Amino acid sequence: MSATAFIFARGGSKGVKNKNIYPVAGKPLIAHGIASALASQSVARVVVSTDDAQIAAVARAHGADVLERPSALADDSTPELLAWRHAIASFPQLFSGPAVQPFISLPATSPLRAAQDVDAAIAKFRSHPCDILFGVSPAHRNPYLNMVTIDAQGLLQIAIPGSSAVRRQEVPAMYDVTTCVYVGNASYIQSCTRLMQGRVGHIVIPPERALDIDSHYDIHLAQLLLTQPYPPCAKRSS
Structure with missing residues (x-):
């Protein structure tokens, strides 16, 4: 099955200005996420949910569709879960009926995520019953x-x-929850009060692909790892 993956990227980031379109290894940060999704065998379409016109333009330029997010769902204090629910409600044809799809969120802040991580997460969600699946990395x-x-x-x-x-x-x-990939049941996401309250599955993401961009230091690390992969002979799909 070819799935639709969502990337949630609001404007107004504080730690790094315009973080989601900040240049990393030669292209905007969000472009790495779009590329890893489209390179996977499981995803046929990427939808970027954003309130920002610049992010929307960059997303379209790199092959994604755009869902306009209401400004009320893009505030600093707004839980991203509400943006997820808005996306689910905006595409009812994907999440109901006999051909129901899993909900897939691929955060823009994980530029080292590989296509194989996306495929592995979707495959495990489909084969191991759970309400939602997180990527985790050894702490x-x-x-x-x-x-x-x-x-x-x-x-x-x-x-x-x-x-x-x-x-x-x-x-x-012990494991850290990464921001690499989330795959879940849309009805669970629409009804839960917090993501960890149900049956939570996982896939393990290796540390060299688990970086979450939150600061200029993180961008520096991402730049190094994207231009000089670890291990040196490693090749990745993104």
């Missing part, structure tokens, strides 16, 4: 071992106290 720190809090006396305390473990192998594996 660099563990709250049982080397993540700490600072107490009232200014002293360090292990984030999850009581563990006597001294090696990573002795504690549960």
Whole structure:
């Protein structure tokens, strides 16, 4: 089945001005997301939801359709879940009837995502029943071992106290939720109060493809990884 993937990209970013169209490795940030979606075997169409005319123009120039997002759904304090629901309501033909599709969100801030990550997420969602699926990546720190809090006396305390473990192998594996890919059931997204309340599946994204752009430092890292992939011989679809 050829699916429709959505990219949600509002204007007015604060950390990096015009972040979604900021040039990264020779093209606007959002163009990397559009390219990885269209390069996948599962996605035939990309729709960019935005309130910004510049983002819309860039999206169209790189092969995406555009859904105009109401300004009320593009405020700093607006949960993106509401923008997801607006997209679902705008395309009822995709999310109802015998040919119902999964809802797919591919954040614009993940320029290192590969087409294979998109395909893997959609395939696993279809084969392993869950309400929604997240991309996750192995965490660099563990709250049982080397993540700490600072107490009232200014002293360090292990984030999850009581563990006597001294090696990573002795504690549960921990993962970071990435912004690479989300695949979900549209009816669940329309009715849930928070995404983690239902049955949440996952795929593991390798760290070298899990970067989320939130600062100029992140853009610097993305630039390096896109122009000098890790490992050096690696090739990616984007």
